[in-house]
Amino acid sequence: MPFPNLLLEVGSHELEAAETLIAIARFMIIFVAARFLAELLVRVQLPTILGELVAGVIIGASGLHLVLSPEVQSNLNNGLINLISDLTSVPPPEVSHLYVDSFTNLQSWATLGLYALLFLTGLESDLEQLIAVGSQAFSVAVVGVVLPFVGGTLGLMAFFHVGTIPAIFAGAAMTATSIGITAKVFGELNFLKTREGQTVIGAAVLDDILGIVILAVVVALSAGGSLEVFPIIRLLVAAAIFVGVSLFLSKTGAPIFDWVIDRLKAPGDVVVMAFIVMGGCCFAATAMGLEAALGAFAGGLILSTSKYIHRLQEAVEPIVALFATIFFVLIGTAMDLSVLNPFNPGNREGLIMAAFLVVVAIVGKVATGWCYLSKEKTNRLVVGLGMMPRGEVGLIFLGLGSSSGVLSPPLEAAILLMVIGTTFLAPILLRLALTDQDVLPAEGAT
Amino acid sequence: MPFPNLLLEVGSHELEAAETLIAIARFMIIFVAARFLAELLVRVQLPTILGELVAGVIIGASGLHLVLSPEVQSNLNNGLINLISDLTSVPPPEVSHLYVDSFTNLQSWATLGLYALLFLTGLESDLEQLIAVGSQAFSVAVVGVVLPFVGGTLGLMAFFHVGTIPAIFAGAAMTATSIGITAKVFGELNFLKTREGQTVIGAAVLDDILGIVILAVVVALSAGGSLEVFPIIRLLVAAAIFVGVSLFLSKTGAPIFDWVIDRLKAPGDVVVMAFIVMGGCCFAATAMGLEAALGAFAGGLILSTSKYIHRLQEAVEPIVALFATIFFVLIGTAMDLSVLNPFNPGNREGLIMAAFLVVVAIVGKVATGWCYLSKEKTNRLVVGLGMMPRGEVGLIFLGLGSSSGVLSPPLEAAILLMVIGTTFLAPILLRLALTDQDVLPAEGAT
Numbered sequence: 009m010p011f012p013n014l015l016l017e018v019g020s021h022e023l024e025a026a027e028t029l030i031a032i033a034r035f036m037i038i039f040v041a042a043r044f045l046a047e048l049l050v051r052v053q054l055p056t057i058l059g060e061l062v063a064g065v066i067i068g069a070s071g072l073h074l075v076l077s078p079e080v081q082s083n084l085n086n087g088l089i090n091l092i093s094d095l096t097s098v099p100p101p102e103v104s105h106l107y108v109d110s111f112t113n114l115q116s117w118a119t120l121g122l123y124a125l126l127f128l129t130g131l132e133s134d135l136e137q138l139i140a141v142g143s144q145a146f147s148v149a150v151v152g153v154v155l156p157f158v159g160g161t162l163g164l165m166a167f168f169h170v171g172t173i174p175a176i177f178a179g180a181a182m183t184a185t186s187i188g189i190t191a192k193v194f195g196e197l198n199f200l201k202t203r204e205g206q207t208v209i210g211a212a213v214l215d216d217i218l219g220i221v222i223l224a225v226v227v228a229l230s231a232g233g234s235l236e237v238f239p240i241i242r243l244l245v246a247a248a249i250f251v252g253v254s255l256f257l258s259k260t261g262a263p264i265f266d267w268v269i270d271r272l273k274a275p276g277d278v279v280v281m282a283f284i285v286m287g288g289c290c291f292a293a294t295a296m297g298l299e300a301a302l303g304a305f306a307g308g309l310i311l312s313t314s315k316y317i318h319r320l321q322e323a324v325e326p327i328v329a330l331f332a333t334i335f336f337v338l339i340g341t342a343m344d345l346s347v348l349n350p351f352n353p354g355n356r357e358g359l360i361m362a363a364f365l366v367v368v369a370i371v372g373k374v375a376t377g378w379c380y381l382s383k384e385k386t387n388r389l390v391v392g393l394g395m396m397p398r399g400e401v402g403l404i405f406l407g408l409g410s411s412s413g414v415l416s417p418p419l420e421a422a423i424l425l426m427v428i429g430t431t432f433l434a435p436i437l438l439r440l441a442l443t444d445q446d447v448l449p450a451e452g453a454t
Numbered sequence: 455m456p457f458p459n460l461l462l463e464v465g466s467h468e469l470e471a472a473e474t475l476i477a478i479a480r481f482m483i484i485f486v487a488a489r490f491l492a493e494l495l496v497r498v499q500l501p502t503i504l505g506e507l508v509a510g511v512i513i514g515a516s517g518l519h520l521v522l523s524p525e526v527q528s529n530l531n532n533g534l535i536n537l538i539s540d541l542t543s544v545p546p547p548e549v550s551h552l553y554v555d556s557f558t559n560l561q562s563w564a565t566l567g568l569y570a571l572l573f574l575t576g577l578e579s580d581l582e583q584l585i586a587v588g589s590q591a592f593s594v595a596v597v598g599v600v601l602p603f604v605g606g607t608l609g610l611m612a613f614f615h616v617g618t619i620p621a622i623f624a625g626a627a628m629t630a631t632s633i634g635i636t637a638k639v640f641g642e643l644n645f646l647k648t649r650e651g652q653t654v655i656g657a658a659v660l661d662d663i664l665g666i667v668i669l670a671v672v673v674a675l676s677a678g679g680s681l682e683v684f685p686i687i688r689l690l691v692a693a694a695i696f697v698g699v700s701l702f703l704s705k706t707g708a709p710i711f712d713w714v715i716d717r718l719k720a721p722g723d724v725v726v727m728a729f730i731v732m733g734g735c736c737f738a739a740t741a742m743g744l745e746a747a748l749g750a751f752a753g754g755l756i757l758s759t760s761k762y763i764h765r766l767q768e769a770v771e772p773i774v775a776l777f778a779t780i781f782f783v784l785i786g787t788a789m790d791l792s793v794l795n796p797f798n799p800g801n802r803e804g805l806i807m808a809a810f811l812v813v814v815a816i817v818g819k820v821a822t823g824w825c826y827l828s829k830e831k832t833n834r835l836v837v838g839l840g841m842m843p844r845g846e847v848g849l850i851f852l853g854l855g856s857s858s859g860v861l862s863p864p865l866e867a868a869i870l871l872m873v874i875g876t877t878f879l880a881p882i883l884l885r886l887a888l889t890d891q892d893v894l895p896a897e898g899a900t
Contacts, residue, residue: 276775329722
């Protein structure tokens with residue numbers, strides 16, 4: 009209770025009502041805005057995640073100031089504060105204080121959404137298929153991680169004099185391909201079941217694993233603030249052990265999970281046990297000095313061979329639909345897009361930096377098409393373009409970097425533009441690059 | 455940040471890791487304990503909600519001190535604090551501070567669980583069936599609300615010198631029958647589809663509506679701290695308007711909802727729109743000075759005739775399984791059962807009060823069987839016993855009363871015993887009271 013003198017003047021019932029109204033209002037503003045823009049983007053065949061970001065930008069610090077985290081030094085929307093003040097007879101300054109004090113609850117929901125999303129991503133990873141397209145996917149994945157990471161990090165340091173830690177952070181944000189967006193576009197274009205399609209998905213899964221490992225290392229490093237060799241090696245070893253144990257458990261852990269579920273009789277067994285497994289993996293990752301997000305992904309990977317996979321997905325999907333939406337919208341709300349205004353001469357360098365990141369992000373992934381080891385005739389451009397959209401994992405980097413204060417506002421905005429640009433361009437360029445020869449015949453009404 | 459001097463000594467990465475570990479540890483302790491006890495109780499054919507309560511008592515203030523809200527003036531479990539301190543090198547006193555500071559996040563999840571549970575209860579209310587058994591169910595419901603409310607409130611004031619507001623609170627906590635528990639026991643005993651069975655369920659739904667309206671009024675009154683005539687009338691009118699509008703919208707609102715869902719294309723449409731409706735109803739209820747819980751129930755009632763009812767239930771159930779569990783476990787953690795120790799002479803009055811509440815709660819509901827207006831031969835004892843288990847709504851009263859500080863520890867423990875006692879005894883007594891004549895023939899393997 010940080011403002012005891014103010015609080016004493018107002019009844020506790022009024023304060024509680026104001027706090028409830030603030031929480032519900034924020035929740036509803038986020039969902040109405042996200043839904044509206046997601047529906048708009050679906051109709052022009054663009055990924056809904058872009059809609060959630062744009063919704064955040066509109067209601068956040070660069071827009072209507074309705075949803076603002078306390079870290080953003082900006083004024084709340086007066087209309088919202090006055091409405092709640094009028095409804096509860098709590099004075100506006102105290103409504104603002106309640107808003108700031110309770111924001112951590114919303115952030116804890118967003119964090120839960122992030123973990124649930126990564127858990128679901130792990131759950132939907134098909135390790136068998138990954139091994140089948142193994143070596144071909146591996147070369148595509150590694151090149152698609154190394155090129156943007158090295159190009160982005162060194163380029164930012166050499167041309168824009170960005171510090172080492174933020175440059176590594178930005179480079180790392182460019183590594184991971186979005187499985188969801190690529191799979192969806194390929195599916196719509198009847199390209200998913202082709203050999204190239206399967207390879208790209210396999211490479212995207214590998215990318216995700218590499219990207220989340222890099223995330224775990226980079227976030228830990230950036231928190232330390234310095235680049236020493238020993239912590240890097242320690243974290244890389246911890247990450248390798250963690251991924252190794254997870255892959256081992258994905259063979260042995262799921263049968264144990266199934267055995268336990270078979271014996272449970274109280275309702276809610278699948279979802280509760282899934283969250284216990286996810287919580288355990290998050291705890292282990294955090295205790296080893298890695299990001300809890302890596303644990304959530306590993307938890308999903310471990311259960312991906314469970315016989316209850318469909319019930320797991322059904323149970324986790326509504327939780328992702330609600331809480332991951334809050335995560336992506338909150339990223340949008342924190343963005344300061346005024347640094348991208350081209351009419352302000354001071355913004356030139358930031359804009360050039362954004363353009364540089366977009367180009368490196370595109371070139372670094374499109375080049376992977378020519379690293380695809382295959383003797384058969386292959387549309388290499390399609391493979392490269394398929395690896396292009398960054399989506400979720402890039403945004404997770406942005407969200408964590410933004411909240412840890414490592415990134416400058418121009419660099420934050422440049423990373424956001426890189427994620428939006430690649431995710432936005434990939435479906436359009438893929439439609440242009442795919443010829444009828446590439447795709448499988450349409451399956452008709454079946 | 456209430457302890458700036460302490461915080462500066464520890465790196466922010468360590469603090470963040472400690473906060474994450476605390477959140478995950480609390481989450482897992484709650485779920486492992488709740489699951490373990492729910493599984494135990496299911497095997498002896500008792501409701502799982504009792505297991506969640508007992509789990510809370512075991513891990514909370516009366517047990518291991520692992521999950522403790524800041525309101526409970528008690529010491530945290532040293533083992534847990536030291537474990538997290540060892541894993542993150544954050545000193546134990548700061549781990550305790552982080553634990554206290556972040557508890558509000560857990561409470562916000564519990565509140566969401568409560569709303570989701572009441573939303574689901576509203577969703578599963580069958581208004582058509584309620585109207586069919588209408589007048590018979592109505593007399594059972596009203597008597598079952600009035601008898602325990604008047605008997606409990608006046609008895610506590612006359613025999614135990616309890617203040618008016620806490621006495622009304624305790625009386626109100628005795629009003630609502632648990633639909634879930636009764637429906638489950640009747641189903642297991644092949645009694646659900648009989649005329650008496652349907653009447654009891656109808657009366658339980660009416661009870662719920664009456665109970666939640668009483669809750670909305672009583673919580674608002676108790677916050678004011680005094681009993682004046684005008685606020686009571688204002689709240690009753692507001693509640694009547696709110697319920698009236700909700701019943702009207704349950705005819706017209708669901709088709710509009712269906713029309714909107716038919717036109718949505720982005721994923722997660724049903725669950726997100728359901729939570730937007732629920733949020734809107736909670737906002738309206740709070741803005742009218744009523745409890746948000748009434749709004750959540752009304753939101754479910756409005757959508758109970760939607761053609762997407764099955765997808766709605768499927769989407770809300772995992773959220774209830776996770777977050778309502780936290781709500782019920784947290785109620786158990788806050789209970790101080792030492793006031794019930796019979797070897798302490800100072801506890802005598804509290805124990806006698808608990809016994810009194812259990813007797814009034816049983817007699818007040820069993821008597822309703824003889825208010826059942828029917829010319830046919832009826833097992834009136836079964837109707838009365840069917841109305842007996844209190845379950846969720848009684849606990850919601852207890853949770854809200856406990857957090858608002860209205861109830862004394864002995865009265866809190868007495869209400870908890872009343873809820874546990876009625877919920878525990880109802881299935882056992884029902885099995886004894888039901889004869890083969892009462893039940894429908896078993897349906898065999900179909």
